[in-house]
Amino acid sequence: MRRSAVWAGPALLVVLVLPPLRPWLEASLIGHMLVQIPLLVLAGVLIARSLPEVWRLRAGRLDAYGVLGLLLALFVVVYWLLPRNLDAAVLEAGAGWAKIATLVLLAGMPLGLVAHRLPLLVRGVLWVKATAMFFVMGWLYREAPDRLCNAYLLGEQQLLGNVMLGLGALSLAAILALLLLGPPRRRSANTGPAQPSRREAVTPSRSVAEQAPAGT
Amino acid sequence: MWRNAVYGLTIIALGLGGFTTLALATDGYRAFTAEEARRVAARENPEPIPAMTLEDARGGELDLAELGDRYVVLDFIYTGCHHACTTLGASFHRIQEALPEAVLGERVALLSITFDLENDNAERLREYGERFSANPEVWYLARPHSREDLDRLLNHFQVVVIPDGEDFVHNGAIYVVEPDARVAAIHDIDAVDDVLAYLEPRW
Numbered sequence: 001m002r003r004s005a006v007w008a009g010p011a012l013l014v015v016l017v018l019p020p021l022r023p024w025l026e027a028s029l030i031g032h033m034l035v036q037i038p039l040l041v042l043a044g045v046l047i048a049r050s051l052p053e054v055w056r057l058r059a060g061r062l063d064a065y066g067v068l069g070l071l072l073a074l075f076v077v078v079y080w081l082l083p084r085n086l087d088a089a090v091l092e093a094g095a096g097w098a099k100i101a102t103l104v105l106l107a108g109m110p111l112g113l114v115a116h117r118l119p120l121l122v123r124g125v126l127w128v129k130a131t132a133m134f135f136v137m138g139w140l141y142r143e144a145p146d147r148l149c150n151a152y153l154l155g156e157q158q159l160l161g162n163v164m165l166g167l168g169a170l171s172l173a174a175i176l177a178l179l180l181l182g183p184p185r186r187r188s189a190n191t192g193p194a195q196p197s198r199r200e201a202v203t204p205s206r207s208v209a210e211q212a213p214a215g216t
Numbered sequence: 217m218w219r220n221a222v223y224g225l226t227i228i229a230l231g232l233g234g235f236t237t238l239a240l241a242t243d244g245y246r247a248f249t250a251e252e253a254r255r256v257a258a259r260e261n262p263e264p265i266p267a268m269t270l271e272d273a274r275g276g277e278l279d280l281a282e283l284g285d286r287y288v289v290l291d292f293i294y295t296g297c298h299h300a301c302t303t304l305g306a307s308f309h310r311i312q313e314a315l316p317e318a319v320l321g322e323r324v325a326l327l328s329i330t331f332d333l334e335n336d337n338a339e340r341l342r343e344y345g346e347r348f349s350a351n352p353e354v355w356y357l358a359r360p361h362s363r364e365d366l367d368r369l370l371n372h373f374q375v376v377v378i379p380d381g382e383d384f385v386h387n388g389a390i391y392v393v394e395p396d397a398r399v400a401a402i403h404d405i406d407a408v409d410d411v412l413a414y415l416e417p418r419w
Binding site: 063064065067068071072074075078079082083084085087088091146147148149150151152153154 | 234
C-alpha cells in the first residue's frame with residue numbers, strides 16, 4: 001500500500017497540539033469532537049503509514065483481518081467521547097495530554113497499520129452503524145435539556161446535535177447512492193490487479209478514521 | 217485453524233478489556249457526564265468540605281468547620297445571575313419555608329456562597345437575601361476571601377464556571393453537607409422535594 005510522507009503525520013500532530021489551534025478547537029464542542037479528535041486519529045494513521053513496510057507486515061501477523069486494531073481504536077475514541085472525559089480533557093492538563101497520546105498511539109496508529117486488512121463486510125457494517133450513531137447521538141445532543149459537558153454551553157451542544165444530524169444525512173445519502181448507482185467505476189481497473197487493491201486500501205481506512213468518532 | 221482460534225480469543229479478550237475499561241470510566245455505566253459522576257461520588261464516597269473561613273454578609277466571619285452538628289444546604293451563586301441562581305434562590309426560599317421551626321437553624325442551616333468576587337460584596341449579598349426573603353438567622357450568605365480560597369472550594373465541589381457573554385454559566389446544584397462536614401448529596405437546582413425528602417428522616 002502507498003506510504004505517507006514521513007513529515008505529514010508529525011506535522012499534523014504538532015499543528016494540532018500547539019497553542020493557536022488546540023485551545024481554539026477545544027473552545028467549542030464541535031471543534032473538539034468533530035475536528036480535533038478525528039484529526040488526532042488521522043495524525044496517528046499518517047504516522048503509522050510512513051513507517052517502513054515491515055511494521056505493517058508484523059502488525060498483519062498479529063491481526064490478519066484488522067479487527068483488533070479497529071476494536072482498540074473504537075474503544076479509545078469512545079472513551080474520549082464520553083462527556084465526562086471531554087470535560088476532563090479540557091479542564092485537567094494531564095487528561096488533555098493523555099487524550100492526545102492515546103488517540104495517536106492507540107487509535108490512529110493501529111488503524112494505520114491494519115485498517116487496510118478489514119474485510120469489506122466489516123467496513124460496511126461500520127459505515128452503516130456509524131451513520132446510525134450520528135443520527136442517535138445527534139438527536140440526543142440536540143434535544144438534551146441539560147448540558148452534558150460542564151465546559152460547554154447548551155447552545156453549542158444543540159448546534160453539535162444539528163451538525164451531527166446533517167453529517168448522518170450526508171452519510172446516509174452516500175450509502176443510498178452506493179446502493180442505487182453501484183460503486184464508482186475505477187478507470188485504473190485495467191492496469192492490473194495490484195493497482196485497484198492499493199486504491200481500495202487507501203480510501204476505506206481513511207473513512208474509518210473519519211467515522212470512528214461516531215461510534216459512541 | 218489453531219491460529220484463527222487464538223486470533224478469535226484475542227479479539228474477545230480485547231473486547232472484554234475494552235468494556236471493562238469503559239465500565240470503570242463510567243462508574244459501572246451509571247455516570248457518563250461529569251455532573252452524574254460527582255453525584256455518584258458524593259453518595260458513595262462523601263468527602264469533607266475544605267476547612268475555610270468565609271466573609272459573612274452580615275459582617276464578621278463564617279467558619280465552615282463551625283457550622284456545627286447541623287445539616288447545611290449549600291449552593292454557589294452570583295447575585296447578577298438571572299437564570300440558574302434565580303431558580304436556586306427560589307428553591308432555597310421554599311426549603312426555608314418548608315422546614316419546621318424547631319428544625320430551622322437548629323438542625324438545618326442554609327448557605328449560599330458567591331463565586332463572583334469582583335462584583336459581589338456583602339451589600340449585594342444582603343440584597344440577594346432580601347430578594348428571596350432569606351431569614352438571616354438560618355440562611356447564611358458568604359463570600360470567599362481570596363481567589364485561592366474560591367478555587368479550592370470550586371475544585372472540591374467540581375463546580376465549573378464558564379463565561380457566556382456578560383453572564384456566567386455554571387453547573388448549579390443544591391449540596392447537602394452532613395453534620396460531619398461531608399458532602400453527601402447533590403441535587404438538581406429545582407429539586408426542593410428531593411432535598412426535603414433527604415433531610416426529613418435525618419434531622
